[in-house]
Amino acid sequence: MEKKALLIIDVQVGMFIDDFPVHNGKQLLENIKQLISKARTTNTPIFFIQHNEPAGQQLEYGSKDWEIHPELLPSEVDMIIHKTTPDSFYNTPLEEELKKHSINQLVLTGIQTDLCVDTTTRRAFSMNYGLTLVSDAHSTYDSGDLIAQQIINHHNQVLSFFANTKKTSEIEF
Template structure:
């Protein structure tokens, strides 16, 4: 089923990538975790209120002996509001589309625009943005609702700023890509 030829207008879907305990430890600190979680929760509430899908992606790193399903590290952060109608999908690579059910589920839900949030900006979020763009989805990256950790050569804040710049200046495919703050996005849903 091609979402671009659907008779009904394609919908937005909120994608929340890898907001799992194992990425938010004392050894892997993330930039503004409380703020990012609060903004993701506000976005998810606004999406649910409009009847739009909320999709959590959980990394399964079994092949690398990390983020093993049903362990503490694999579980979503306790402060995230997850509702029974939300979808939870597993992935095994940075790209949330690679060997997953994501595209099938998006087609079933008639989602043509992905609103992307999560962790880590420079790994799983970036990979998913790039692949979604190549698959011709319209993309909105929520510029204040993704996070990452410090690197030896850049602070987490610099990395986030850098990727927001890249995403804000990418050449789109058939779809479009844009950046919005969580506040602006929530306002546009009202």
């Protein structure tokens, strides 16, 4: 039997700073809010993955930038998983919590496409989870060679070997 969960990776205040904001941040937040609403109407579990960095870093644990973006505040029933690497499973209770809820299908969203979203997608695939990457609900930043949209497009194409790719409007829970 298929049991889904929504994963929201690293959508934290510090990813939206004015002088270096995540690509298409307003639309990203709107799409994730739509997914949260859909998930909540079907009682689908929602997992917020929150990146923790050491003192002095952008996402320093407990800092304002570290907080989950206020437009996506978790409810009391949502799970918050803390991580310190791009892999949402590595040294975290994520797998244990997914098993506890008998979840075998993951709907993936978040930041950064080319780091934490990519790594978590590949890891979940190797752990035999069924995966859907929401193609318009993950984002990143321009790099020295590529603009963010090129990175997103590339990862949507490459990660389609590991996950189904669907737009927000196509997701059902």
